[in-house]
Amino acid sequence: MEHALSLFVRSIFVDNMIFASFLGMCSYLAVSKNVKTSLGLGIAVTFVLLVTVPVDYLLQTKILAEDGLFGTDLTYLSFILFIAVIAGITQLVEMVVERFSPTLYNALGIFLPLIAVNCAIMGASLFMQQRIQMDPATSSQAISSLGDTFVYALGAGIGWTLAIVALAAIREKMAYADVPKPLQGLGIIFITVGLMAMAFMCFSGLSI
Amino acid sequence: MSQLFSKDNRQILTAPLNGDNPIMIQILGICSALAVTAQLEPAIVMGLSVTVITAFSNVIISIIRKTIPNRIRIIIQLVVVAALVTVVSMVLKAFAYDVSVKLSVYVGLIITNCILMGRLEAFAMMNKPWESFLDGIGNGLGYAWILVVIGAVRELLGSGTLLGYTIIPQGAYDAGYVNNGMMTMPAMALILLGIVIGVHRAVNKDIKS
Amino acid sequence: MKLNTNSNIYTIIYACVVVVIVAFLLAFVSSALKAPSEANERIDQQKQILASLNLKPEKAQVESQYKQVVVADPIVDTLGNVVSESGGFKVKRKDIGKPQLPVYVCQINGETKYVLPMVGKGLWGTIWGYLALNDDCETVYGAYFSHESETAGLGALIAEADFQSEFKGKKIHDAEGNYLSVVKFGSKQEHPEVQCDGISGATLTTNGVNAMISDYLKMYKNFLNKKKQNL
Numbered sequence: 001m002e003h004a005l006s007l008f009v010r011s012i013f014v015d016n017m018i019f020a021s022f023l024g025m026c027s028y029l030a031v032s033k034n035v036k037t038s039l040g041l042g043i044a045v046t047f048v049l050l051v052t053v054p055v056d057y058l059l060q061t062k063i064l065a066e067d068g069l070f071g072t073d074l075t076y077l078s079f080i081l082f083i084a085v086i087a088g089i090t091q092l093v094e095m096v097v098e099r100f101s102p103t104l105y106n107a108l109g110i111f112l113p114l115i116a117v118n119c120a121i122m123g124a125s126l127f128m129q130q131r132i133q134m135d136p137a138t139s140s141q142a143i144s145s146l147g148d149t150f151v152y153a154l155g156a157g158i159g160w161t162l163a164i165v166a167l168a169a170i171r172e173k174m175a176y177a178d179v180p181k182p183l184q185g186l187g188i189i190f191i192t193v194g195l196m197a198m199a200f201m202c203f204s205g206l207s208i
Numbered sequence: 209m210s211q212l213f214s215k216d217n218r219q220i221l222t223a224p225l226n227g228d229n230p231i232m233i234q235i236l237g238i239c240s241a242l243a244v245t246a247q248l249e250p251a252i253v254m255g256l257s258v259t260v261i262t263a264f265s266n267v268i269i270s271i272i273r274k275t276i277p278n279r280i281r282i283i284i285q286l287v288v289v290a291a292l293v294t295v296v297s298m299v300l301k302a303f304a305y306d307v308s309v310k311l312s313v314y315v316g317l318i319i320t321n322c323i324l325m326g327r328l329e330a331f332a333m334m335n336k337p338w339e340s341f342l343d344g345i346g347n348g349l350g351y352a353w354i355l356v357v358i359g360a361v362r363e364l365l366g367s368g369t370l371l372g373y374t375i376i377p378q379g380a381y382d383a384g385y386v387n388n389g390m391m392t393m394p395a396m397a398l399i400l401l402g403i404v405i406g407v408h409r410a411v412n413k414d415i416k417s
Numbered sequence: 418m419k420l421n422t423n424s425n426i427y428t429i430i431y432a433c434v435v436v437v438i439v440a441f442l443l444a445f446v447s448s449a450l451k452a453p454s455e456a457n458e459r460i461d462q463q464k465q466i467l468a469s470l471n472l473k474p475e476k477a478q479v480e481s482q483y484k485q486v487v488v489a490d491p492i493v494d495t496l497g498n499v500v501s502e503s504g505g506f507k508v509k510r511k512d513i514g515k516p517q518l519p520v521y522v523c524q525i526n527g528e529t530k531y532v533l534p535m536v537g538k539g540l541w542g543t544i545w546g547y548l549a550l551n552d553d554c555e556t557v558y559g560a561y562f563s564h565e566s567e568t569a570g571l572g573a574l575i576a577e578a579d580f581q582s583e584f585k586g587k588k589i590h591d592a593e594g595n596y597l598s599v600v601k602f603g604s605k606q607e608h609p610e611v612q613c614d615g616i617s618g619a620t621l622t623t624n625g626v627n628a629m630i631s632d633y634l635k636m637y638k639n640f641l642n643k644k645k646q647n648l
Contacts, residue, residue, distance in 0.1 A: 014541075020394055025238040026322045076298065076447040080290040080439065083319055087283055119239045119320040126313035135511045139542040139565065182410035183402070186235060190402030197395035277428040284435060291439045295446050302450040305457035389571070 004151045006140040011155025015141070017120050018163035019197040021127075024120030028164055029189060038168040039161065046157025048115050049124055052089050053153035054146055056082050056125040060132065082125045090115050124156050167193060221342045224350035226412070230323045231354045232405050237323035242397040243314050244355070248371050250310045251359025253300070255352025257315065261292045262324055263344030268292075269332040270340035285328045286319070293318045323347055358400050366391030462506070466521055469532050469547035469561035471585075487532075489522040497639030510536055510545055514636055523549070530558050531644070533637050537629025540621040542566040544575065544629060550589065554641040557597065560584035562626060572622030583613035589634055589641075596631040599623045 017023045024045065032038050059081055066073040094112040098105045115121060128149060134142035143152055170192055179188045230236045237258070244254045268288050269276075276284050297315040300308035308315065318324070327347055332340040363369055365388045368376035376385065390396055421427060460476065463483040467474060474482045490505030494516055505519025513519065513536050521532035529552040536545045542565035549558040562575040574580055589597045591611050600606055602617035615623040634641075 022239045022242040022394065022397075023317070025242070026236060029235055029238070076294055076443050077440065079294045079297075079316055079319055080287060080443075083286050083290050084283065087286055119317050122320040123239075123313060123317055126316045130313055133511075134565065135536075135543055137538075139538065141542050141566070180406075182408075183406040186232070187402045187406035187409065190398050190405065194395045194398030194402060197398055198393075201393060201395060275431070277431055278423060280428055280432055283432075287435055287439055291443060294443055298446055298450045298454065301457065302453035305454070305461065 003136055003140065003142075004148065007143070007148060008151050008155045010140055011152050012159040012162065013200065013203040015156075016159040016163060016200055017123070017156050018160060018193070019200040021123065023123035024118045024160055027115075027118050028160075028167070029186070032164050032168040032171055034172060035165055035168045038164040042157070042161025042164050044112055044115055045118060045120060045160050046154065048086075048090055048093060048112075048121055049153040049157045050150065051093060052082075052086050052121055053124050053128055053156075054149045055085055055089065057128055057132075057143070057146060057149040059085065060129055078129060082122060082129075086121050086125070120156070120160055124153060128152065163196070166196065170196075217339060217342055220339055221346040224343075224346040225353065226350075229350045229354070229408075230326070230347050231351055231401075232408050236326050237321040237351055238401075239314075239317060239321070242358075242394065242401065244311055245359040245362055245397055246366065246392050247310070247363045248356065248359040250307055251355040252352075253304065253307045254311060254314065255348070255355045257296050257300070258318055258321065258323065258351055259345060259348025261289065261296060261318055262327055262348040263341050265289050265292055265324060266327055266332040266340035266344035267337050269328050270335060270337045273333050281333075282325075285325065289324050289328075290319050323351055354401075354404065357404060358397060361400060362391045362396065366396075465561050465563065466532055466534075466547055468581075469549040469559050470523060470525060470530060471549075471559040472525075486523050486525060487521050488524050490519060491522070492517045492519050493637075493640045494518065495636050495639060497641075497643045510534075510543075513545075514633060518636055518640070520637075520640065521547075528552060531641075533633065535629050535633035537625050537632065539564050539567050539575075539625040540572055540619075541568070544622070544625055546626070546629065548584070548589075548630070548633075550641070552644075554645045555588050555590075557584045557587045557589065564622070567622050568619070571616065571619040574616045574619060575622060575626060580616060587611055587613060596627075596634055598627040598630065 014020065018025070018028055027041060031041050060075075060078060061068065063069045064074045064078055064081070068074070090112055094105075097112070128143055131139075131141050131143040131152075136142040136144045143149055167189075171189070174188070174192070183191070224230055231238060244250045265285075265288050269285060293316065296318070297308065300311070300315060327343060331343045335343070360370060363371075364375060368374060368381075368387050376387075460479045464474075464476075464479050467479065467483060467486065470486065472482065472486065490503055491499050492501040492505045492508065494500050495518065500517065505517075505521065508517050508519045513534050519534055521534075523530040523532060530549050531552070531554065532547050532549045534545070534547050536543060538544070544562065544564040544567065546560060546562035548560050550556065551558050560581045562581060564573060564576060567573045567575065583599075584597070587597055588610050591608055593608070595608050595611050597611045598613070599615045600612045601620060601623075602615040606612040606614075
């Protein structure tokens, strides 16, 4: 339980997808123009993470690993399987959401297809794959059970959402600022994100 | 030969280096650009890997572009890219182990590097293999040189070395110079990239933001 | 005949063919490159063990020098009994001390050294190290530490030679029962025999190093005592 809690807090603040590992930058920069849409994208990302990371975990441990279904180490197929799972699940999620909850679909609709190529999703699966090797006794990053993958996915998703909503809020205000010409647009956004990342660095002293 | 390097083809190769740079103008593939640039060596390896993968995935998709069923187009592209990335990551593990440890998951993340999918969709699906190859090389190098610039600045200011060789003389340290540890932190990568983009825009005034 | 690239059958066959080709290609490349990448992992571990003995051979010489220097890799238990005469090298990092304790017996210039692997918890993730002792089982001959994900420029400095060389010549514990440890950077060393300078700004990582060293020295204690009696 304690491990799950520290994994959760770490994934949100310390190992923040955006500020510590720069994952999902493309859509992060493209869709952060206003708070409402960025919140929608954030929720969609969290949602897809919650489905794909556990599925990829099961794939990795039950099928690809050396003691898995085929008895040999098939890790070299992991990239292909993970990306296929992600692309497939995004589409499946889109269809399911459309069928059962039109309101949610309208809110997330346009973002779902974008998510297949969001590196945050793939990155979370690859980090998960790496963290299976870690020892939960010595590392609060370790993922050693299916439950941990849900905790990690939720934390990573919330962390990503937090980052994109914060940037969108700043950008809404920054529209009124007098930015030097060459820095207008992309340049100043990067510098802003850099400063935000610095602020998030203070969480790295957090002893959990 | 002259046909292979006609004016149009040279244009395809050189445009992404500057005016149509994937990172600075198209804002593609930023994730890995930032994460692997704390030192110069991984930045160079990452840049080369992306160049190789972009070029070859462009060629492969361009060759089979007429046979790909439209409905599963994206999946086929992803599978080709993922296969190439897997090969590159295995080659790195076998021949450049230290760098592959440093790059860790970011090699796998080349799959979701938007530059690849962007070029496949926008160029390789509509052009012949040779042009696609040039386009891939051009975009890969356009991506690589930004990585190299940021990696060089961060390593030089952050640890006083380049490719692991000490550059800042001992005398400078004796005189009170201190390495800027901040440069090795992720945050500075973002700020440096912001500055690089700013300088690039200031020099090329005709580029719209 | 023009193929209808949008028909269902074509799509399915196409997908299958692509998947089969790719799977075979990857299986082929993976088996072709398996030997060198496994060798790389092995060499990496050997390099770390040699580094604790203050040896830094070129990559190509690691294996030959390792064979020359390390004469045995028995596994002992916490009571100091030898469980297995060899195979210590193959104990996974995760399993060190639970309860298998590998010992690398080394010969350098005619002197016997013991290298003790250890694993602990840093600020962010796992840290590990190799502590090389002289044959008096008390004096540190050299040390090597590394880490999974400590802060670059701060905690990560435990992997640098500057920090590791501090340990040379220290005792693993003194008469008062203080274990070999790292003190906060800049503070006074009250027991210079067993204390080394820390890294400024990396207190939590160095605390992890201290805990790791004392935990494992306690586990290896019986083994070291037995060796001492046989001197």
